[in-house]
Amino acid sequence: MHRCAFGLVAVLGLAGCGTTFAPQYDQTLYDHLSAASGGVHNIAAAAHLAALPPSTYPAHEAQYVSILGDLRAADAIAKNRADQLKDKPSGKAASLISQMIEGCEDTVQTVIDQHKSTDGLPKGAFDPTPSVFEQNCDIPLKAESKLQELAAH
Numbered sequence: 001m002h003r004c005a006f007g008l009v010a011v012l013g014l015a016g017c018g019t020t021f022a023p024q025y026d027q028t029l030y031d032h033l034s035a036a037s038g039g040v041h042n043i044a045a046a047a048h049l050a051a052l053p054p055s056t057y058p059a060h061e062a063q064y065v066s067i068l069g070d071l072r073a074a075d076a077i078a079k080n081r082a083d084q085l086k087d088k089p090s091g092k093a094a095s096l097i098s099q100m101i102e103g104c105e106d107t108v109q110t111v112i113d114q115h116k117s118t119d120g121l122p123k124g125a126f127d128p129t130p131s132v133f134e135q136n137c138d139i140p141l142k143a144e145s146k147l148q149e150l151a152a153h
Contacts, residue, residue, distance in 0.1 A: 023081055023094035025147040032074035033101070033141040039067035040108065040137040044126040053120035064112050068105065074140070075101040100140035107136040 043063060046052060052060070078101055082094035111133055115121050126133050 021089045021093060022147055022150050023085055023090045023097070025144065025151045026077055026081060029074050029077040029081075030141070030144045030148065032070040032077070033144055036067045036070035036074065036104070036108075037134075037137050037141045039063050039070070040104075040134055043067075043111065044129065044131055044134050047121045047123065047125040048127060048129065049123070051120060051123040052115055052125075054116055054118065056120070057115050060115065064108070064115075067108055071101055071105045071108065071137075075105065078140075097140055097143050100143060104137040104140060107133055 043060065046060070075098055078094065078098040082091060082098050085091040085094045111121070114125075125131075130138065
């Protein structure tokens with residue numbers, strides 16, 4: 001996952017060149033990533049305050065569903081953008097953002113599986129903050145945010 005992030009930073013660093021190496025910012029994609037990230041941070045905060053045994057999963061299920069729904073919507077947008085740009089210099093960066101979203105989705109699914117397991121999520125499961133769980137889901141949001149900054153220049 002971090003390899004994708006470093007690759008994207010390198011590609012976006014070239015965005016000031018004559019040829020555009022960065023894909024165009026997408027507000028809808030950003031909104032889905034922002035909503036998913038907020039949900040991830042809420043789950044992490046709940047596990048920071050108290051253990052979340054499997055019996056608490058039903059109380060958090062709607063939140064997990066919302067996070068996954070936003071991630072899947074974001075990934076559909078990101079994949080479409082990557083497909084449209086596959087033969088252009090910005091295609092690689094677009095593809096990397098989609099891979100980052102998939103990495104976040106995999107991480108969320110792992111947390112869901114752990115929450116439903118016999119051990120649940122122990123108190124402090126995501127300490128220190130920000131945890132890998134949170135960071136994996138913040139990376140694509142930060143990447144899309146960087147695209148917004150580049151578009152403003």
